[in-house]
Amino acid sequence: MSDPQNPIIAKTFASVAEIGELDWNACAGASNPFVKYAFFDALERSGSATSLSGWHPQHIAIVDAHDQVQAIMPAYIKSHSQGEYVFDHAWADAYARAGGNYYPKLQISVPFTPASAPKLLVRGDAPTAVASALPDAAASATVQLGCSSAHATFLTKGELEVFKSKGWLERNDQQFHWSNRNYSSFDNFLETLTSRKRKAIRKERREALSGGIEVQWKTGESITESDWDVFFEFYQDTGNRKWGSPYLNRTFFSMIGESMGNDVLLMFAIKDGRAIAGALNFIGADTLFGRYWGCNTHVPFLHFELCYYQAIDFAIKHGLDRVEAGAQGGHKLARGYEPVTTYSAHYIAHPAFREAIADYLENEREHVALDQLEMRAYTPFKK
Known part of the structure; x- marks a missing residue:
């Protein structure tokens, strides 16, 4: 050898x-x-x-x-x-x-x-x-x-x-990834879709953010321990429902926040001054990786908004080539994510x-x- x-x-x-x-x-x-x-x-x-x-x-x-x-x-x-x-x-x-x-x-x-x-x-x-x-x-x-x-x-x-x-x-x-074809904006991306799909996505986004819901992006030093506390509650809820028990503990999130905060993107849906849902992403050199999501209030299409549409918006604004939105999920297809081989x-x-x-x-x-x-x-x- x-x-x-x-x-x-x-x-x-x-x-x-x-x-x-x-x-x-x-x-x-x-x-x-x-x-x-x-x-x-x-x-x-x-x-x-x-x-x-x-x-x-x-x-x-x-x-x-x-x-x-x-x-x-x-x-x-x-x-x-x-x-x-x-x-x-x-x-x-x-x-x-x-x-x-x-x-x-x-x-x-x-x-x-x-x-x-x-x-x-x-x-x-x-x-x-x-x-x-x-x-x-x-x-x-x-x-x-x-x-x-x-x-x-x-x-x-x-x-x-x-x-x-x-x-x-x-x-x-197979997974479903979104590819950035030099889009100048989210609307520019939508223009490449069929009329029916374009209208469906716009309707989903309107309903997801109805009732005064706003989305915050946080990365680097703007992410606080209180933010991690809130997100960990979302993560635990999703983990308990999907896997029986969450894989990651609370200490893990504090550690990545401290050691690699600039690689982390937290997205929160805010209503009446409090977070009702959150999504954790990691930022690579050319790819945004969506990892975890959770909520404490059900809002139709809010999952799609935070995990898929906001991720696309961030990738376009920051010149990233791809969004990988995690494992499985044929429902991503209708939202501009295409099948790729793993x-x-x-x-x-x-x-x-x-x-x-x-x-x-x-x-x-x-x-x-x-x-x-x-x-x-x-x-x-x-x-």
Whole structure:
């Protein structure tokens, strides 16, 4: 695996703190907020992603002969499949019925984050072979740690090809993203839609903001601890209804507010001087990522207003290329969000189980492709 002149050595680390902020960010870069040191540090030090929650950090790094970190793969040993958004519960059931233990498994991902983000984090001046060494290191770690499999989720298309070249299995899914085609305003975007869809969106926006509701955007130092208190109540309500219990604790939000406030966009719907709904977004170099939403008062279409239309408005005003509004949601299609393919790669240690999964994924990819073709026929844009 190693060139004697430029040895490639893999190590595992039990926290991002063991790697350190300087080395981590030198590999992660600054364009995507979810792979920054501050985001992982908040997840781990807040207790949101730790062994107690079934996310045991086991980050994989490639170091050189001088122990200088050259590349990083964020990874966790998992005892369950919660908080991943690429669903493998059926695989776990099949493995158990065959008499095996699917858990623990190795999860290469950003916990609780179904957003496009690089997983092969490479220092800019690192040798070209370093990136391709990471999937090999993950496969070796899978066996050494006694895991059944390894799963790298929400990869970039380029990263997928690296994993596939190492024999990992490709899995495809679908999300709905909004693309900025150099729009000058929200109205300019609406002009590209059919008349019926344009009128429907304008009606939804009017109803969502009726009764004197106003929307506030907050980022950076304008976000206070009181704001986080209010938003956390919204987050808990949504989390309790969708997942049984929220994944993130209150400390996590304070930590990201302090360490990466300029990457955070909080949107509040205000009525009679108090917040009745809120949405949390993260700001990347070219993408706005919508993450969480909640409310304490039901207002028709307010969810669409805060999570979709306000996000589009912000992206246009700040020259961002895309809005990623989270996992699933075919209802986004009528609101200008288009189907895009998401990618993951899977290493299955057991040969027979790997063969069965490979057959399953081939059929699933065909289904996803056909579904996406059908969805594209129903986009609201003028033909």
